[in-house]
Amino acid sequence: MKNILFICVFIAWGISCSAQQKPEMYFTDTSSGNPVAKDPKIVFFKKSYWMYYSIPGKDMSGWHIGIAKSDNLKDWKKAGEINSGAEYEKNGLCAPGALVRNDTIHLFYQTYGNGLKDAICHAYSTDGINFKRNETNPIFSPTGDWTCGRAIDAEVVEFQGKYFLYFATRDSSYKIQKQGVASAPIKTSFNKKDWTQLTNTSVMEPTLDWEKNCVEGASCIKKGKYLYMFYAGAYNNEPQQIGVARSTDGIHWERNGVKPFLENGKEGTWNSAESGHPDVYKDKKGQYWLFYQGNNTKDGKSWYLSNLKLNWKNDDWPIIQKQ
Template sequence: MTAGIASLLSEFKLGRPVISGSGLPGSFDEKAVDCPFVFEHQGRYFMMYVGFDGIGYQTALAVSDNLTDWSFHGLILERERGSAWDSANAAGNWLLKEDRLDQPPLLKKWRGKYWMVYHSYPGEGYENGPGQIGIAWTEDDNLLQWNRSAEPVLSPFDGNGWEEGGLYKGCLIEHDDRFYLFYNAKNHRPEGQAWTEQTGLATSTDLIHWERYEGSPVLQVSGSGGWDSLFASDPFVVHDGNRWVMYYFGYNGRHAQEGIAFSDDLLHWSKHEEPIIRHGAPGELDEIHAHKPAVLLRDGVLYHYYCACRPYREGDPSNNNGEFRCITLAASESLA
C-alpha cells in the first residue's frame, strides 16, 4: 500500500515563513497564524488561514501568484458575526475543491454556491472548550462574504468516547455523489494524562445532515513511544492515481511531525510508519513542531505548506506565549 511514495514527498524546506502573525495590537493575527489551506481561484492562488489574537480564532485569505510570496487579501470569518455557538471563534479549515492531486485545486460549486467547513470553540482564549464543526456558504465569487450555519452540523455532544472532548479540523471530499467529512477530535483528558486526538469520518448527501462512520476513528494513534502516539490529526485528503492519500500530523507529547496514509475506499487507511516532514534541529523554524498540512502539485513540483513552531526570539514579528508560530513551506524541489 505504501509503495511508491517518492512523488508525494517534499524534502526541501523553504526555511522561512510565508505568512507570520502581525504582532499588531488588536489585529486578528496579533499572536500567531495557523492552519493553511491553499487553492486556485480566478487565475490566482489563495490561502485560507487562521489568525489568533489571544482572544480567539478568526479566518482570512491571502493571495499569491508564485506560491511562495503571499499578501493579505481579506478577513472572511470574524468574531461576533455568527450565532451563539460560533461567535467567539471561527476557524476556516476547508473549501470544496478539486480533489485530484494531478489537477489544479480549483474551487467547486455545489447547488450554485461555494462551501466551507469551519470549527469553533465556545470560550475566549486558546481553544477553550469543546470544539464543534459548522458549514458556511457563499455566492460571492470574491469569497469575502460568507453565510454561517446557525447551528453546528457535527458536535461532540452526540459523538462517541474517542471524540467527546471536542472536534477540530474538517476535510471535505465529494466522491460518487456523497460528501465525506474527515475530522480530528479528542477524548476527555484522563486524570493526570494528556488527551488523545484521532481522525474520524462522517458522510452526507446534503452537507447539513451527517452520519458518523461506525468504523471511526479511521486514523488512530500508534502504540506508546511512537512518533504519533498521542495525535493523528488534521487530515488533508487528495486522490492520487488509483488511491486516496491522507496527509496528517502526529504528536508524541514533545514534537508534532507530518505523516501520510493511504486508502482504496476512503474508509480503511494504512499509515506509512515514519514521518515525512520531521521537526527541525535547534534554532530552525520548525524546531518544536512541523504540522498541519496543505498540499498541491504545480508544474511537477509538490508544495507542502505547514505550520512551523520554535521558541520566540527577539525580533520575531509575533509571540504566542513564548512561541513563534508561522506558516511555511516544503517542496519536492529546491525553491531557493
C-alpha cells in the same frame, strides 16, 4: 595554523547562517500583535490562489480566520478576515478547510473555546472574502462512546462519488486526539441532515512513538486509486510532525512507514519546535505542494507558514522534492 582556525570558524558560521535561512515561502500575520498564522488551507478561485488560516485576536485572545491571496503560491498578501458572526462562534472560530464547487468557495471550520461542544460549521462565498453561514450550523458533531463529542480540524474531500468529512476528536477521557469520518451525497448543500457518521470508532489514532497522544489536522488528496491523508502527529510543539497514509475506501488507512514524513527542523532553524498541521495541494500546473506551520519558540506566540514541493515515487508514495 591561524589560517586553518579561521577557515573552520568561517565554515561553522556559514553552516549556522544556512540553518537560520528562511524558506522561499515564509508567511505570518501580525494583526494580533504577534506573528501568528496557523492551519493553512489553499484553493484556486477567480484566477488567484487563496489561503485561509487561523489567527488569534488581540493579545492572543480568541481565534478567527485570516485570508490571503497569491499568484505564485510563495508571495502572499492578506486580503481579509472572517470574524465571529453568530452566537455559536462568540468564543472564536478557526482551523479552516475549504473546497471550490462551481462559482462558490465552501468553508468548513470549527468553533473554538467551547471544550466538548466545539463542532464543525459551514459557510460559503462567491467572492472569497464575504461568507454566509449555513443556517443549520453547527453541521456536525460525532456520537458514540469512542468520542467525547467534540469535532475540530475539518477536511472535506470528494472521493468515490460522495464527500468525506474528516475531523479530529478526543476519547472520553479527553486525552487522546484521533480521526473520525462522515460522508454526504455529492449533491449535498452541506447541511447538518446530510452528514452520516461512517464508523462508530476512530479511523486513525496515534500508534507510533512520534505521534504520542495525538493525530489531527488531516488533509486529503486523491491520486490514482488512493486517497492520501497528510496528518499532524503529536500535540503542538511536542514536537508536532507530519505523517502520511493512504486508503482505497476512505476508512481503512495504511501508513507510509513508522517515521514522520516531515520532521521538525534542527535546532536553530525556523521550525525547530515543530512542522505541523499540513495541507496538501495540487496547483494549476499539476505540481503538488505540502503547506504546513512551524515555529521555534514553543510559547505559542509565533507561528509561520511555509511549503515544500512534492514528487511521487513510482506514482505510489509522495516524496519531498529536493531543492
